[in-house]
Amino acid sequence: MSVDLDLQGIRDQALRNLLNHLNDSVTDQWNEIAPFEAVDYTDPARAELERDKIFGETPFIVAHTSELAGKNDFISAELPRNKVVVVRQKDGSVKAFVNACRHRGAQLVSEESGKCRIFSCVYHRWSYDPNGELRTVTLDKTFGDFDRSKFGLVEIPVEERHGFIWVIDNAQREIDVAAWLGAEMDAILADFNVEKLVSIDPHTYRRPTNWKILQDGFLDNYHVKYAHPNTAGKMLHTNAVTLQDYGRHFWFLTGRKSVDQFIGHDVTWDESMEKHTIESCYLAPNTMLLKHATHIEILTFRPVEANPNESIMQMRILAPTVQDSGLAQEHWKKRWKKNWNFLVSILHDEDFPILDGSQRVLSSMDAGTMLLGRNELSSHLFRREVDRLIYGASEA
Ligand code: FES
Ligand SMILES: [Fe+2]
Structure with a gap:
């Protein structure tokens, strides 16, 4: 627009x-x-x-672009409906996730900001790629089989526009910042x-x-x-x-x-x-x-x-x-x-x-x-x- x-x-x-x-x-x-x-x-x-x-x-705005300047830079934020982590991707785009491990819900990121090539859970050491995919299940022979592709981090809609990073605090929504702002x-x-x-x-x-x-x-x-x-x-x-x-x-x-x-x-x-x-x-x-x-x-x-x-x-x-x-x-x-x-x-x-x-x-x-x-x-x-x-x- x-x-x-x-x-x-x-x-x-x-x-x-x-x-x-x-x-x-x-x-x-x-x-x-x-x-x-x-x-x-x-x-x-x-x-x-x-x-x-x-x-x-x-x-609404959760960060300025420069706060996620390089790939794998992240910030965490407490939003009203979700605690989230926002991560700069390899290709320069941005993704946001609920900051909860999909195993038993430990808090994945406790720092306010940082840089991380892999998000590793402190509880049982499951790990996630910066794009949210579940990478490692520890002791997986005993854990049992499940479809890992369905247990990546839960994505929250995010968009970068006009130097700001915007989210809608709801995994069920799609974001369109230009439409929201109006011409x-x-x-x-x-x-x-x-x-x-x-x-x-x-x-x-x-x-x-x-x-x-x-x-x-x-x-x-x-x-x-x-x-x-x-x-x-x-x-x-x-x-x-x-x-x-x-x-x-x-x-x-x-x-x-x-x-x-x-x-x-x-x-x-x-x-x-x-x-x-x-x-x-x-x-x-x-x-x-x-x-x-x-x-x-x-x-x-x-x-x-x-x-x-x-x-x-x-x-x-x-x-x-x-x-x-x-x-x-x-x-x-x-x-x-x-x-x-x-x-x-x-x-x-x-x-x-x-x-x-x-x-x-x-x-x-x-x-x-x-x-x-x-x-x-x-x-x-x-x-x-x-x-x-x-x-x-x-x-x-
Ligand atoms: S809660 Fe994260 S690995 Fe168990
Ligand atoms: Fe004032």
Whole structure:
């Protein structure tokens, strides 16, 4: 699928909208305030629906291409429905498997990442090729005969596209990332050239928080100067968003404070505007991508199994390689280490305490009805997609 998306035109218009919004202290809005109940974040029955109807049916990102750079490189991941291992094949393709030995179910891979020519089970030493085929059954004369071709590792649908590795967490499904993204978002991601970047030290967090609270927290442009007054709030604007809704996924532009110099001027978008703005994408169901002038940040959120009170958040910095950056290796390393330290301190000191606290108090039996404001457009659209996936509401 491809489309001639006029990205220059979209960025031009968005930049003008953003400057007008900043001038008038307004933002793009949803058509109404939406009330909601705490139970959306605590109900085990709903969490089960989310696990199966969202993560068991839709493609989502589990890694950047560079994390599986060479053949036999693997990562393991805890997905809501399956614990998986994703492996780069000899021919350059990628396969994903349930991380369980087909003998009696021992965990095959315990490392988060590595390189392996053969997966050998720690329990009775059955072994598997990187393509999932069962290679060795130990003491097979006494074990008995069976059709080994039927007892390879169970495959999970996986696809590599736009520099990311996507899966559907369901062995019974087929994956088509382009169809899921739709023509517009597929074209936007193609424009970002993510496959030329490298993933630097991806961070995984297990949080005592519903995955939707985390996703909402990172879509939220309303909290910036209130929750981050001395960090992000100093550099970024609050409550000023201009958004393109593609029906399921969406793209939006927000401003750094330095964009103020263009308020009241007739400007068009060019690359120099990248350092004054942030282009973001919500990739349904669980991903936030932020494109900065120098790098991309990508955050993914998913529940731990069907537990409404626990999730896994992964954060990645995708940056130009040392070579492409033109920096000396040491300087490059220092630069991204500093960037990570800054992000991690905001997360731990500012975002996590607020978001974890929400989860704790939303377990209150009498929390009362709460409100999502018209200015919280991104969260309305996120909610629209989640509801559509789990309750099958009509297509946009
Ligand atoms: S469980 Fe893996 S070899 Fe027995
Ligand atoms: Fe925040």
